[in-house]
């Protein structure tokens with residue numbers, strides 16, 4: 250799961266956010282069956298600390314990783330703050346991930362801190378809706394720019410898999426390499442499967 254699973258998530262010492270119970274129950278069920286589940290943190294839920302690892306047994310990953318699956322090399326991540334642009338977010342992320350800032354935030358009464366966070370989350374989503382046309386083209390898609398830069402460092406990567414863009418994308422970078430955006434599960438219902446050494450973007454019916 251490549252991040253932004255929750256609209257906003259924060260763990261206090263003795264409490265976690267209301268809601269999400271059925272989803273967390275389903276995930277627990279899968280983990281109990283022995284299925285390994287990896288949660289990448291997104292910009293909406295980067296405050297998943299160790300609760301979900303301890304309580305449910307998912308594995309939390311905070312930065313993009315490069316792994317080998319079968320014969321393919323994959324780079325997987327959420328995709329926030331990668332590539333050129335988005336300087337405001339890149340700056341704010343330093344505070345979001347700062348331990349002291351997190352401590353201060355945790356001291357605010359949750360009725361207030363969650364109100365602020367949810368208001369902000371809603372606002373950023375509205376901006377995205379107004380501001381983002383379907384596919385901006387190679388030059389303007391920050392994640393494609395990021396993939397191309399990464400390919401210079403490691404030309405073995407076959408698939409770059411990200412979320413964050415909320416748009417299912419299968420974009421060929423070269424004969425050996427694709428950028429895949431998993432889309433979402435609220436509007437597009439898309440996910441990817443790697444089978445027989447081929448990665449496919451699939452729509453859940």
Ligand SMILES: [Mn+2]
Nearest residue numbers: 253291292413
């Ligand atoms: Mn995101």
